[in-house]
Amino acid sequence: AAGVIQSPRHLIKEKRETATLKCYPIPRHDTVYWYQQGPGQDPQFLISFYEKMQSDKGSIPDRFSAQQFSDYHSELNMSSLELGDSALYFCASSSGTITGELFFGEGSRLTVL
Amino acid sequence: GNSVTQMEGPVTLSEEAFLTINCTYTATGYPSLFWYVQYPGEGLQLLLKATKADDKGSNKGFEATYRKETTSFHLEKGSVQVSDSAVYFCALSDSQGAQKLVFGQGTRLTINP
Numbered sequence: 001a002a003g004v005i006q007s008p009r010h011l012i013k014e015k016r017e018t019a020t021l022k023c024y025p026i027p028r029h030d031t032v033y034w035y036q037q038g039p040g041q042d043p044q045f046l047i048s049f050y051e052k053m054q055s056d057k058g059s060i061p062d063r064f065s066a067q068q069f070s071d072y073h074s075e076l077n078m079s080s081l082e083l084g085d086s087a088l089y090f091c092a093s094s095s096g097t098i099t100g101e102l103f104f105g106e107g108s109r110l111t112v113l
Numbered sequence: 114g115n116s117v118t119q120m121e122g123p124v125t126l127s128e129e130a131f132l133t134i135n136c137t138y139t140a141t142g143y144p145s146l147f148w149y150v151q152y153p154g155e156g157l158q159l160l161l162k163a164t165k166a167d168d169k170g171s172n173k174g175f176e177a178t179y180r181k182e183t184t185s186f187h188l189e190k191g192s193v194q195v196s197d198s199a200v201y202f203c204a205l206s207d208s209q210g211a212q213k214l215v216f217g218q219g220t221r222l223t224i225n226p
Contacts, residue, residue: 004156033213042202042216043157056213090156102214104149104157 002026004105006091012111013081021076021108025093031055032074033102034066035090043090049074081112115140119203119217126193127225134188134220136177136203144205146170146179146186147214151200160188160201195224 005024013019025032031050035043036059045058049068060066063081068074078085088109092102120135138146148160148170161170166181175190186203203217 042218043214045213045215048213058213092157101147101159101162103159106156 004091004093004103006089006105006108008108009106010109010111012113014113015081015083017081017112018077018079019081019110020078021089021091021110023074023076023091023093023105025072025074025091026095026103029093029095029103030072031094032068032072033092033094034060034074034076035092035104037088037090037107039087041087046076078110081110083112086110086112115144115205115207115215117203117205117215117217119201119220122200122219123221123223125223125225128195129192130224132188132190132193132197132222134201134203134222136186136188136217138184138186138203138205140184140205140207142207143181144207146177147204147206148175148177148186148188149202149204149216151202151219153199157202193222193224195226198222198224 007022033048034046037043046060048056052068064078066076088107090107092104094102116139118137145164147162149157150160161172163170163179169178177186177188200219200221202219204214
């Protein structure tokens with residue numbers, strides 16, 4: 001069965017650079033979520049989109065932005081990267097009909113040097 | 114706000130031992146409760162869930178019962194295997210329709226042969 005696809009899987013950037021992460025949800029899933037998981041930490045909710053509109057916002061820094069496109073894929077844009085942005089970024093999708101049953105991708109690991 | 118508290122890890126057990134990982138929550142209303150598992154280098158996978166009080170979720174020998182009176186959702190398995198070694202996250206979803214998950218801090222489980 002198709003799963004949530006994230007790219008790239010690994011990314012290395014310098015401080016103050018920009019990074020873009022992509023997420024392709026499970027087909028027919030209309031909601032996408034972004035989470036940030038620091039080393040040894042629990043995943044922290046960043047932002048979500050439903051039907052291409054922002055549906056909820058969590059602890060996403062102002063330096064970050066995201067959007068969901070007409071094909072439901074989503075991109076997380078991160079600018080002015082800081083060392084503290086080094087983390088595993090997870091995307092999850094859901095169909096909007098089953099509360100809380102999120103399907104997660106394998107994550108994109110961002111390392112900021 | 115909603116929150117989840119898990120027993121602190123790491124937890125190390127011998128194969129075939131009995132496992133309990135405690136999870137308690139604070140929430141308004143009636144959230145759904147979940148256990149997610151994260152194997153090394155992989156994304157989060159839904160292990161089991163319960164959507165209302167006294168529901169029991171079960172999967173792969175793991176069980177957890179939604180206890181509203183004690184606001185708990187403890188994870189149990191009668192006989193663990195080396196392949197169960199992973200990080201386990203307890204999570205809840207908002208009862209007001211928002212699907213984003215709030216995670217506990219995770220418990221790292223290591224099973225020795």
